[in-house]
Amino acid sequence: MSFQRRGVSLFDLLLIIATGLVVLLLWQLKSLLLNLMIAVVLAAAISPVVSAAEKKLRLPRWLGVLVVYITLIFGLIGAGLLIGPSVSEQTQRLVRKLPIYLENLRAASESLALRMGVNQIEFIERFFDIQGFINFVLRSSQKVLVSSFGLTFGIVGGVLNLIFAVVISGYMVAGSTTLVNGLVNLFPQPWDTRLREQVTPISRRMGGYIQGRVLVSAILGVVITLGLSFLGLSEFSLALGVIAGFTNLIPFIGPVLGAIPALIVAIPLSGWTFLWVLLLFIVIQNVETYVLDPLLVGSSARVHPLYQLLAVLGGAQVLGIIGALIVPPWVAGIAVLLENLYLKPKLLAQSENSSISEN
Secondary structure, eight states: OOOOOOOHHHHHHHHHHHHHHHHHHHHTTTTHHHHOOOOOOOOHEEEEEEEHHHHHHHHHHHHHHHHHHHHHOOOOOOOOHHHHEEEEEEEHHHHHHHHHHHHHHHHHHHHHHTTTTTTHHHHHHTOOOOHHHHHHHHHHHHHHHHHHGGGGHHHHHHHHHHHHHHHHHHHHHHHHHHHHHHHHTSSSTTTHHHHHHHHHHHHHHHHHHHHHHHHHHHHHHHHHHHHHHHHOOOOTTHHHHHHHHEEEEEEEETHHHHHHHHHHTTTTTOHHHHHHHHHHHHHHHHHIIIIIIIITTSSSSSSSSHHHHHHHHHHHHHHHHHHHHHHHHHHHHHHHHHHIIHHHHHHHOOOOOOOOOOH
């Protein structure tokens, strides 16, 4: 057996340099790429609504986009004016009382430990170091905000870039046909036709995922608010319901994060209140998993739960909260390409080969 040594040609060297320059360019444009990722997700989410408005109201597509966005903006402003002051007041009160609730949690843990025969109270006191816990929460929140908005030059820049992403998504939906044709025409035949056929299923899957998660989170936020108010936590029920609703936008880990503040607040009331609040979140979590998600989110993701979890964790690690929200729908959209352009043709070819071999 002989081996032929191959030197690096000028073309290979130029290809390596070009690849490095492309990677460097993409790194410099990371903020723009993040905005485009957000814009694509938003465009996929509102595209069905715009199409419905275009058909039923017989509006031009650009006007349908404008009507949908204006309706959403005024709806959010109305909701903010309606519940915003109460949520802000309850949240500020909750933050002020947080050290007291944590101290109650430490005392309850010590009492439970003594009943169970555990005498090493020093370990529990170190574990529930109130000031240390508060400092940890502040440092963790700062890291999350930096990872979420650091790519866009701070929180103010993040808000401006979010507005920019909304505007870009509007342009994407308004000129979707021209934009898609311009992109797929860059590919040779028959890939241009194949990719053009995937645009609609990708948009439906990504948009359905986002729409379903937002609707499920809104329902759970209302139910949790009413449930906590009924269980005696009316002082903070609205703020806790809003927190749980927002955290529930993040699959898997969001519901757990949303339950923690309510459980901490319930501890000083009574043991039974704590158990009822815990039972409330357990029941709501099961209703979400087995009823709401299949009914409202349905099969829009069509991605194995393990891959969805990895998408959430990976997105949060790289992009913070924003990544945990936008990476899962991107994974769902990429899964469409994998299914339709690779898995289904592969299974079809295997089936045809099996039929030929049997004949």
